[in-house]
Amino acid sequence: MSQDTRGRDESSRWSSKRELDGARPAPPSLGLRGTLLFLWRQLTSMQTALILLMLLAIAAVPGSLYPQRSVNPALTEQFLAENGRWGEILDTLGFFDVFSSPWFSAIYLLLFISLIGCIVPRVGVHLRQLRAQPPRAPSRLTRFTGYTRRELPGADADTLLQSAHRALRRSRYRTAVREETRSRSVSAERGLLRESGNLLFHISLVGVLICIAGGQLTSYRGQITVIEGDGFSNSLTQYDSFESGAWFDETELPSFRFTLEDFRATYVQPGESGTVGEPRSFEADVAVTTPGQEQREQTIEVNKPLHVDGASMYLLGNGYAPEVTVTDPEGSVVAEGPVITVPMGDTGYTSQLVIKAPDARPEQTAVVGFFLPTGTIDENGPHSLYPDALDPQLALTVHQGDLGLDSGVPQNAYEVDVTTLTQVTDENGDPVLVRLYPGQEYELPDGTTISFDGLRRYAAFDVAHDPFERWTLVCALAATGGLILSLFIPRRRLWVRVREADGGAVLEVAGLARSDDPMLEEDVSKLADSLAGEEDGAGPDGLRDSGAPTPTDDHREGSAP
Numbered sequence: 001m002s003q004d005t006r007g008r009d010e011s012s013r014w015s016s017k018r019e020l021d022g023a024r025p026a027p028p029s030l031g032l033r034g035t036l037l038f039l040w041r042q043l044t045s046m047q048t049a050l051i052l053l054m055l056l057a058i059a060a061v062p063g064s065l066y067p068q069r070s071v072n073p074a075l076t077e078q079f080l081a082e083n084g085r086w087g088e089i090l091d092t093l094g095f096f097d098v099f100s101s102p103w104f105s106a107i108y109l110l111l112f113i114s115l116i117g118c119i120v121p122r123v124g125v126h127l128r129q130l131r132a133q134p135p136r137a138p139s140r141l142t143r144f145t146g147y148t149r150r151e152l153p154g155a156d157a158d159t160l161l162q163s164a165h166r167a168l169r170r171s172r173y174r175t176a177v178r179e180e181t182r183s184r185s186v187s188a189e190r191g192l193l194r195e196s197g198n199l200l201f202h203i204s205l206v207g208v209l210i211c212i213a214g215g216q217l218t219s220y221r222g223q224i225t226v227i228e229g230d231g232f233s234n235s236l237t238q239y240d241s242f243e244s245g246a247w248f249d250e251t252e253l254p255s256f257r258f259t260l261e262d263f264r265a266t267y268v269q270p271g272e273s274g275t276v277g278e279p280r281s282f283e284a285d286v287a288v289t290t291p292g293q294e295q296r297e298q299t300i301e302v303n304k305p306l307h308v309d310g311a312s313m314y315l316l317g318n319g320y321a322p323e324v325t326v327t328d329p330e331g332s333v334v335a336e337g338p339v340i341t342v343p344m345g346d347t348g349y350t351s352q353l354v355i356k357a358p359d360a361r362p363e364q365t366a367v368v369g370f371f372l373p374t375g376t377i378d379e380n381g382p383h384s385l386y387p388d389a390l391d392p393q394l395a396l397t398v399h400q401g402d403l404g405l406d407s408g409v410p411q412n413a414y415e416v417d418v419t420t421l422t423q424v425t426d427e428n429g430d431p432v433l434v435r436l437y438p439g440q441e442y443e444l445p446d447g448t449t450i451s452f453d454g455l456r457r458y459a460a461f462d463v464a465h466d467p468f469e470r471w472t473l474v475c476a477l478a479a480t481g482g483l484i485l486s487l488f489i490p491r492r493r494l495w496v497r498v499r500e501a502d503g504g505a506v507l508e509v510a511g512l513a514r515s516d517d518p519m520l521e522e523d524v525s526k527l528a529d530s531l532a533g534e535e536d537g538a539g540p541d542g543l544r545d546s547g548a549p550t551p552t553d554d555h556r557e558g559s560a561p
Contacts, residue, residue, distance in 0.1 A: 043110070044117025052111040059107055063098035066090065070097065070243055074412055099216075108209070115206050119199065126195050133176040134189035137495035144495075144510035146524030150532045153504040160505055161186060163534055164496040167527065173494065183499035191492055194515065197485025204479035211472040219466035220244035220253075227321045227338050227458040231259040234311065234463070254310030254465075258288040261297075263318060263457040267387050277347040277387050284315055284459045300461075310465055317460040319343050319351055322371050322394060322452060328360040329447030338456050341371045342414050348384030349373050353394070354416050356403055360448070364403045366416045367450060369396030369434070377435070394452050396434040398424040398444060424448070490517040494524065496531070507531060 030038060042048060067075040076096050080087040094101030141147050152160070161177065164186050168175050173188035222242035226232050234256050236242055244250070262285040268274040284300045290308055300306050306313040321338035328334050334357035341351035355367040374386035375393035382395035399421035405411065424432045424444055434442045434450060441451035466472075491514040499506045509528040513520045 040117070043114050045114075046118055049111065049114040049118055052107060052114055056104075056107050056111055059104050060098065062095045066095050066098075068096060068098065070100070108213075112206065112209050115202060115209075119202050119206065122195075122199060126192075126199060129195070130192060134174055134187035134493065136178060137180070137185040137187055137497055141495060141497060141508050141510035144512050146521035147510040148508070148525055148528035150507040150528055151501065151504065152507060152532055155505040155507075157184070157498045157500045157505040160507060160531060161496070161498045164498070164527075164531055167530065168494065168496070180497070183497055185495060185497040188494040188496075189492075191490050191514065194486055194489040194491045197482040197489065200482030201479050201486060202482075204475045204482060207475035208472060208479065211468040211475055215245070215466040215468040215472065217245040217247040218468070219464070220248050221462065221464040223316070223460065223462055225340055225458055225460045226260040227340070228260055228263055228456045231257060232461075233257040239463075252310070254290075254308055256288060256290045256308045256311070258286045258306075258313075260459055261285045261287055263459050265318060265388070265457075275347075279387070282315060282318055282459075284318075284461075311463055312465065314462045314464070315459060316462050317343075319458055319460075320349070320371055320373060320389065320392075321456045321458045322353070322392070323454040323456065324353075324355060324367075324394070325449075325451045325453055326355060326357055326360075326365065326367060327449045328357070328365065330361050332359070332361070334360040334365065335367075338458075340414070340458055344370075346383065347387065349387035350382070350384040352414070353396070354414055356405070356413075356416060358403055358405050360400075363400040364405075365448065366399045366403060366418065366421060367396055368399065368416060368418060369394060389455060392438060392455055394434070394436040396436070396450065398432060398434070398448065398450070400424060490520075491515050492517055492520055494527070496527075 067079050069076045079096075080091060083090075090096065094103065098104055138144065161184050165175055165177055168186060168188040171190070173190045174192075175186055175188045177184065177186055220243065222239040224232055224238065224240055232238055234253055236250060236253070264281075264283045264285075266280040268276055268278045268280060270276050282302055285297065286300060286306065287295055287297055288306065288308065289295045298306055300313065300315045302315055305315070319341055321340050323338050324335065325333060326335035335355050339353055339355055341353045344350045344352060351371045351373075353367075353369050353371050357365040357367070370382045372382055372384040372391075372393045372395065373388060374384050374390040375382065375395070376385055377383075377395060382393075399416075399418050401421035403416065404420070424446065426432055426445055432444055434444075436442055436450065436452040438452050438455060441449055443449045493512045493514070495508075495510055497508040499508075507528060509524050509531075511520045511524045
């Protein structure tokens with residue numbers, strides 16, 4: 001290599017910065033404080049908040065796909081039994097307790113912190129904007145939207161400026177008049193309510209999150225089933241199922257009781273408009289007693305709940321409760337009274353009936369079958385033709401054996417596993433099929449008797465209380481209002497500059513949209529034409545209120561003669 005070449009290589013590597021053997025200098029370390037500040041800025045960015053909001057929506061999906069233990073424990077256990085190892089994996093991951101799982105709570109809390117971190121600085125900036133005057137007019141208005149220039153011979157600059165100021169003030173602009181070099185200008189701004197609505201939406205969203213969390217911790221909800229003529233007293237032992245938040249004190253259950261006096265249901269009948277059998281109304285007449293008050297009568301309907309201090313009771317469902325008496329071969333009554341049946345979901349209200357008689361002798365007995373409000377038995381099996389009790393019937397079979405009630409495992413009162421039992425048969429070995437009408441009795445070959453004594457209705461109620469429910473509604477409505485403001489109110493700035501010229505004045509008008517505002521250019525032109533026309537004696541033409549309306553008031557102060 002020649003000496004000249006080596007000289008050029010060395011000169012090309014020359015630098016005023018200190019280097020060690022040509023190695024790149026190491027970047028400075030952020031340190032603990034710098035790292036925490038960087039993480040905080042990332043967490044409180046709007047992009048992170050949107051990502052967390054999307055993750056929260058995705059995380060809630062399993063709660064609608066898989067049965068939740070807090071809502072239906074029996075269905076959850078059934079799913080686990082049917083899915084084996086896969087069910088165990090999902091249970092370990094918390095898919096059956098989604099809304100109380102650590103991963104869902106982590107997303108919820110991070111979103112909560114992110115929103116607060118986004119909102120607090122913006123509130124301070126917005127408050128300063130509200131107190132500040134509109135910004136000065138730029139030196140070159142030609143760069144802005146709708147720039148319009150008018151030369152007005154014989155016009156008075158001060159009068160023209162006053163007219164522009166009045167027009168903008170009447171159009172609800174915040175204005176400021178400023179002196180400039182060889183000119184004067186009016187700076188106008190409107191649409192700060194757009195940012196106010198945006199902040200209101202985000203603050204209300206935080207309020208909704210707080211109210212939901214508070215409701216989950218302090219609320220309670222229970223389900224009850226009451227037969228006509230029976231009553232309910234608000235205590236934990238009376239509920240069919242009950243769940244409450246971690247901070248709820250069970251001693252704070254409101255003290256009230258009621259009696260279901262009558263339940264009425266009406267349906268579409270043949271010849272009427274609508275689908276035959278479609279329900280028209282459900283009404284439950286109850287007599288309510290609360291401490292210190294007289295008993296009062298009220299009719300509970302769908303979406304018309306009963307309200308007492310500390311609780312609301314909603315009508316959820318209804319069905320039939322046939323009165324059945326079962327005696328064993330020894331003549332002992334082993335089951336008696338109204339039996340709640342479970343509707344199968346058809347329009348005729350075909351309902352499943354289960355009676356368990358663990359005290360029957362010599363063997364435990366289970367009576368299973370159907371209650372048919374308007375019954376028939378054909379090639380499709382027992383079913384009901386109409387939901388009203390026009391021809392009530394019972395279609396039953398009887399099974400004997402160990403019901404498994406002594407195993408210590410909780411069982412559903414409305415289900416029984418007949419595969420572990422032996423069905424009662426007749427002399428020929430055929431299964432005994434029992435069909436009963438009200439007032440009838442049937443005796444089985446072994447001496448067991450079943451009688452259909454009467455029929456009553458029952459109603460299912462949901463008793464709930466959430467102290468944050470009203471605040472959740474208020475926050476949701478406020479969020480909706482804030483969203484409307486942030487979407488439909490344009491934010492814009494207008495500038496009017498007036499400069500004296502030989503024998504007249506020069507008018508310049510321009511605007512700037514801080515968001516999508518397709519009418520700004522047209523409104524700037526109308527404002528310029530209006531001011532020019534006023535100076536010419538033609539009078540203002542009127543401007544668009546969404547932009548910069550011109551005054552149409554006849555009482556203009558200080559207008560030019």
